[in-house]
Amino acid sequence: MRNLGAEHANLDQKVHQILKHMIMDRQLLPGEKIPQEKIAQELGVSRTPLIAALKYLEQEKLVESKPRRGFYVRLFSKEEMVSIFELREVLEGLTARRTAQKITDAEIETMARFFSQFDLDREIMDFKAYSREDRRFHTFITEIGAKEFLKSILETTNIISFSYQLINSEGLVRSPDETIHEHLAVIEAISRRDPKAAEELMRRHFKKTIAALTRDIKADEAA
Amino acid sequence: MRNLGAEHANLDQKVHQILKHMIMDRQLLPGEKIPQEKIAQELGVSRTPLIAALKYLEQEKLVESKPRRGFYVRLFSKEEMVSIFELREVLEGLTARRTAQKITDAEIETMARFFSQFDLDREIMDFKAYSREDRRFHTFITEIGAKEFLKSILETTNIISFSYQLINSEGLVRSPDETIHEHLAVIEAISRRDPKAAEELMRRHFKKTIAALTRDIKADEAA
């Protein structure tokens, strides 16, 4: 194999992205061991950048290293999912606050179009489309309100909750008909440039999701 | 050199810890380039685990990699310090809430002894001791209230604020005589097992610090 060594600046970031997608797309299943030599060959790189990428993922908690045994795709329990949503509650609350402080008029216009494809009077059937819009919305807010540190944390917590959809097929904990109103309320508060309300509403949105998750867990335990 | 390779399970975690301390203790100064070969030799390891450790630190934002140029100790501006304290506000707020929910009686007793060495009627002169107690307190709360993900994020934001002392020699933004009452209020709320108050008071504590920091920045700009 040719020595790519000095030609590329960042082979491990590339590998990192690929692995992340493999986990998100469930090509690598939770609990599974990651075969280093095999994947390295598939990607046409040596184990060096692959291991670097795996260590990134380890810090992002998407992967776990058992010393002398290798890397395994991480498995999250429902309890851990609750912790992750609690984190998102405070982090995205902060993001919403900051966004309300610094959003531009043009951005407010763009934001107004989010969720407009969905009719409030009719039951939302297309979960996939709604889930996608949900992500787009949270990403949009993040882009405006979060600086790099917060952004990188949010990115990984988001990926975690979306890639480990324990609840239903599209990673939604609650029904769109319930959450769309909360989303619109957040949008409205940000448009008003009301940081306090934006943070409060975003947190309430997550708190409800956490409550739903907790209920699910209790139901499981009863069963 | 002896091949430690297969004897140790985790050389890079060890190197990571050492580097972290070198940054905290200002043996490596912000902006400085990290000489890989030199440090590797000092620690008696090869560049492999050192680079792995540097990549950990990169994700923690303590270090920054300029492609093809090497790793540099990260430099934070006052504005970025504000962002970091905003993060701590919401994260430690969450931690305080969780701690109030699950603290044991024994832990409450231990917690009651925090800051007891300081006399409320007398001006606190020993900044170093106070700073140490401050850290101990935040670490104590974290141990109880934060699960792994939150814990690891808190650890790095803490290190950043304490290692980049822009304000005064011990990394304190405000005077102990001011903050000790806030600390005691948080302790009291947690002892009462009042999650809401604990979170609220912890956040208020940080909000005041952020306000002080912001004032400093404005004063700088005027000068």
Added chain:
DNA sequence: TTAGTGTTTTTTGTATTCAAAATACATTAT
């Protein structure tokens, strides 16, 4: 002097190598 150019040295990113550990496999004894 100073700017520009060529040359040497150092450092970087990645591949390769290697000993030790873990695992898989086979063989024998029960």
Added chain:
DNA sequence: ATAATGTATTTTGAATACAAAAAACACTAA
């Protein structure tokens, strides 16, 4: 058959090797 033991294979963690890029240095020409 099943368990216990020994042997071969694979995989891991880390050192080393090496080509290309960057930095340091030296020399010449304005």
